[in-house]
Amino acid sequence: MRTSGVCIAAVGTYLPDSVSVTEAVRQGRLDAAEAERSGMLGAAVAGDTPAPEMAVRAVRTALGRWGGDTSELGLLLYADVYRCGPDGWLPQSYVMREAVGGALLAVGVRQGCNGVFGALELAAAHLRGGGSEAALIVAADNMGSPLVDRWQSSPGYFLADGASALVLTRSAGFARLLSVNSRAVPELEALHRGTQPLGPSGTARPVPLDLGARREEFYAGGDRPKGWKERMMEAQRELLATTLDEAGVGAEDMSRLVTPHASREMTDAWTSSLGLTLEQSSWGFGRRVGHIMAGDQLASVEHLLMAQEIGPGDRLLLVGSGPGLGLAAAVVEVTALPPWAPGRHARIPDAAADGRH
Template sequence: METADMYISGVGSYLPDTVAVEHAVAEGWYPAEEAELHGIASVAVAGDLPAPEMALRAARAALARSGRPPADLDLLLYTSTWHQGPEGWPPQAYVQRHLVGDGVLSTQLKQGCNGMFAALELAASYLRADSGRQAALLVAADNYGTPLADRWRMLPGAVAGDAAGAVVLDTAPGFARLASVSTMSVSQAEEMHRCAEPLFPPGVTEGRTVDFAAHNDTFRRRAVTGGEGTMVLVTLDERMVEVIDRALSEAGIKAADVTRVTCMNTSGEIAEQICEHRLGIPASRSTWDFGRTIGHCGASDQVLALEHLVRGGGLGPGDHLLMFAYGPGVTISAAVVEILQTPAWSQRREGGA
C-alpha cells in the first residue's frame, strides 16, 4: 500500500526497567545455552503495571509530540498480543476514557506481533475515506508477566519483553512520512502457532500455558518429514522477500537506500539472516543492538526502535527506516518510513545539532 500522503507527527513509548539475562540464567529462568546462542542482554519487565496503563503513557507522549489536541483525533486503534485485563473488557476504552475522549471510533486489533502494521494500513485507509479526517492514534502494549506465560521460554529465539509504543498517523506533514506499508498472508502455515493444540476449549480457559516455541518446533519437524510442510516453509521464505520488495518499491526506493532496518527483537542470527541474506544490507544497520536490551515486546518493537533512533540521532532528514515483522496466521509485513525533519524532542535537536 503506497502511503505517500500519510505522515507520522508523534511517536511515544513506555519501557519499564530491565532484568539482565545473566540474572535470569543464575536464577534458572533462562537456559545458559540459549543465552549464549541468541545474544540477548536484558529484557524489559513491567512487574504488575497493567498493559493498558503502559499504553496510556506511551499514547500521551506520542500525542504531546504530535502537537495535536485529542479533539483532532478521528480513530484509536489498540493492538496487543497478550491478555490486557478482565476477559470481555476492551482495553482501548481505558485509553479513550483517560486521553482521547468519546468522539472517535476506537477498536482493538488482535493481529499478533505485526499488529501495528495492520493498524497503519487500516488507519491510512480510514483517514483517506473522508477528507475531513485528520489523525489517528495507534497504540500497542503487552505485559507478559502472568501465570500462563513464561517470558523466558515461550518464544523461539526470543524472550518476551513488556512495553508500549504509540504513533500518531497524520494527514498533515509531520517529522516523518509513512512511505509504504504492505502485508501478505501464508494461511497454509496457520498451524505454526497452534500445532498439536485443540481449538476447543480454548487453552486459556483450561489454564494451559502458552508455548509458541514448542508449537513452532513441532510444526517445523513435521515440515521436514512431509513434502507439503516443506513447501509451506519455502513459501514463507518467498513471501518474506516479496513483501519487503513490495514495500521498498511502493516507497520508491531500493534496498541500498535503506539507512536502518528494524525487525522483531529476536536473536542476532535472525537479524543477520534478514538483513544480509535477504536484503544485502549489513547487519550493523539493524536495530538489534537496541532490541537485545529490551526483548521482543509484542507489536511494539518497531515503534520503540523508531523512537529510539530518532531520539538518539540514529535517523535524520532524508533517511529511510525499513520495518519488518511477522505474526500468527501467518502474516508478514513491511513498511518504509522516511524521516523529513529532526523533531524538537530529538537529542540531536536538544543538543543544538
C-alpha cells in the first residue's frame, strides 16, 4: 500500500536491562554452543513489570516527543503476542486511561510479531481517509511467564520484554512512511500450531510455549504442502518487490535494513535476499536486547536515531515475519532529525556527497 502523506512524528520505547547469554549459560538455561551459534548477546528482562505498564511508559515518551494535542488522536492500536492480563480485559483501555485520555477508538491487533506492520496499514488507511489528524501505535509484551522459556521456546530467537510506540500524523514528522504491505501464506498456518488442539478445551489447560516442538509436528505431518519453503520464499520476494516499487526505490537505496531481533543466521537470510550486508542491518542493536516480539522494528528505529546512525535522506526497509504464516515490510524515509534526537543541530552530510545512496 502506498502511504503518501503519512508521517512518523515520534517514537518511544521502554526497555528493561538485558540478561546476558553468558549469564543464561551459567544458570544452565542455555547451551553454550547454541549461544555461540546464535550470535546473540542478551535479552531484555522486565521481571514483574506488566506489559501494559511498559506500554504506558513507551506511549508517554512518544507523546511527549510528539508534543501535539492528544485530542488530534483518533485511533489507538495495541499490538501484543502473549497474554498480558485477566481474561475479558483489554490492555488498550488501560493505556488510554493512564497515558492518552479522550474517547478515541482503541483496538487490539493480534498479528503476532507482525502486529506493528498490521497496525501501520490500518492507521495509514485511517489517516488517509480523513479519520483523524493523528494515530498512535504501541506494542508491548512481557515473556516472563512460567510457561515460557525465553531462551529456548522459539528457535532462532531469545524472547525478551519491552514496549515500543509511535505517533503517525497527516502533517509534519521526522520521517515519511512511503509504503507498507503484508503477505499471508495460509497453507503454512500449522507451522506455528503443530498438532495443538483448538477450542476451549485446548486453551484452558496450561501448556508451555514450545514453537520448536510445534514446528517439528508440522514437519512430521502428512498435510505438509509440497514445496512449502519455495512458496514462502516466493511470497517474500513478491512482498519486498511490491513494497520497494510502491515506495519508488530499490534495495540498493536502503541505508538500513531493520529486521526482527533474531539470530545471525536468520538475519543473514533477510540481508542476503536483498543483496545487503549484516552491517547494513539493525542486528548490532537487536542482538543485545533480544526479540521484544512486535516491537522490534520500532525499537531499532529509535536506537538508530538516538545513536546518530541515520539522518535526513536515509531510507529504511523494515521487515518482519510471524504466525499465519505472515510476512510484512515497510519503507521509511527520514526527512529531518527530530528535536529530541542527539545531534539535532549538527550538520548532516548530503546523502549524495557521502555515498550513502
